[in-house]
Amino acid sequence: MIPALFEVTEVSRDNEVTFSLEARSKNGVPFHFRPGQFNMLYAFGKGEIPISISGKPYTDHTVIHTVQNVGAVSRALTELRPGDSFGLRGPFGRGWPVEKALGGDLLLMAGGLGLAPLRPVIYEVLHSRSSFGRVILLYGARSLERLVFGEELKQWQDGHDLEVFVTLDIADPEWNGHVGVVTSLCRTAAQLIDASNATAFICGPPIMMRFSMRELLGLGVQPARCFVSLERNMQCGVGHCGHCQYGPLFLCKDGPVIDCEGLLPWLKVKEL
Amino acid sequence: MRTADLKKHPFATLFTEGQLEKLLPLARWVEYRPGEALLREGSDCDHFYLLVEGLVSIDLALPGGGSRRLQTEGAGTEIGWSWLFPPYEATFDIRAVEPSKLIALDAAKLRNMMDTDQDFGNRVLKGMLKTFVGRLGQTRLQLLDIHSHRRVDK
Numbered sequence: 001m002i003p004a005l006f007e008v009t010e011v012s013r014d015n016e017v018t019f020s021l022e023a024r025s026k027n028g029v030p031f032h033f034r035p036g037q038f039n040m041l042y043a044f045g046k047g048e049i050p051i052s053i054s055g056k057p058y059t060d061h062t063v064i065h066t067v068q069n070v071g072a073v074s075r076a077l078t079e080l081r082p083g084d085s086f087g088l089r090g091p092f093g094r095g096w097p098v099e100k101a102l103g104g105d106l107l108l109m110a111g112g113l114g115l116a117p118l119r120p121v122i123y124e125v126l127h128s129r130s131s132f133g134r135v136i137l138l139y140g141a142r143s144l145e146r147l148v149f150g151e152e153l154k155q156w157q158d159g160h161d162l163e164v165f166v167t168l169d170i171a172d173p174e175w176n177g178h179v180g181v182v183t184s185l186c187r188t189a190a191q192l193i194d195a196s197n198a199t200a201f202i203c204g205p206p207i208m209m210r211f212s213m214r215e216l217l218g219l220g221v222q223p224a225r226c227f228v229s230l231e232r233n234m235q236c237g238v239g240h241c242g243h244c245q246y247g248p249l250f251l252c253k254d255g256p257v258i259d260c261e262g263l264l265p266w267l268k269v270k271e272l
Numbered sequence: 273m274r275t276a277d278l279k280k281h282p283f284a285t286l287f288t289e290g291q292l293e294k295l296l297p298l299a300r301w302v303e304y305r306p307g308e309a310l311l312r313e314g315s316d317c318d319h320f321y322l323l324v325e326g327l328v329s330i331d332l333a334l335p336g337g338g339s340r341r342l343q344t345e346g347a348g349t350e351i352g353w354s355w356l357f358p359p360y361e362a363t364f365d366i367r368a369v370e371p372s373k374l375i376a377l378d379a380a381k382l383r384n385m386m387d388t389d390q391d392f393g394n395r396v397l398k399g400m401l402k403t404f405v406g407r408l409g410q411t412r413l414q415l416l417d418i419h420s421h422r423r424v425d426k
Contacts, residue, residue: 111418111419146419173338175341184344184345188349207413208419
């Protein structure tokens, strides 16, 4: 697949190292995706990296990616300004199985920038809110400065459609919310839902996901209804190159979203 | 206070109906407003709290003034462990962050009940140990700074 040319239409700063880029196709072709899918973004002269789509899934002509500056390619992407262009291949992979949560409770658990691939799920839930039971978002960030989507988090907290719990690993005295890692919120959330019938989506740093998964399964969430989005070295995007192999899975096409039932045996394999 | 009130907290699931009945005379409801201290470092730890509603913080006073908020605990958690061992003094400040409703259990009577009814004591210790292990795990993750362990693009 040859990268399509996209033009940045808007840039918003989410925190000191994270930016959201809204872009549209230069040839005017509509762009559709499922929440949880990712694109390969090509910064000219630097390289290509996988970035999750973080915008609304039901808009036709724009696509939003939230990028954290953690290396040469991501730095180049965060330095793009309206009118600049980049290459885009995608969307790739299997997204969040939102349909499995219909009619039941949904628990979303995010750490740091892991909220970006879950934001389209939230938009989809809010779009058809009556189709779901209780919807709970547990979000953990390192500090207040590292929160992403702060204004939206506040809107979601102030609204009545989601129950939002935000925790910081390290908090300033003026922070009047939860302090501690995101897994510390699980027990509170478990009191609000019927864990054995709930669907859970987890996304964040790998260690956070591993422990969150363990915590949720311990509280009664069924492994087949608990999903994580795994971050690997995606390159071709279609399962040919093998860079993203995880056990028997090619995460670019079999993932990035995987159910815990399929994942559990591989979590015990060290250095995988 | 009725056994139905005790059952508003998951700690109650550890006990038989008969043991819950015995716990009733030790228990009373307490409420704290945001900013109010349940315990201060060095103060007598004469109650064991079950947080039913609200949010409390574990704070550490810093030299020269001010304090650092180390962790918070939400509804469904147990608060205060220092009542279990001498000198029964709080090792951190515990403060309400949100309006908080708790069941306060008389610590001296609870210790006495644990000594005289070993099955009851064993259940209390198992419940608390589970909480300790959970909180120790969370503290380890906090120390690890899980957000720093991310893939870097070249």
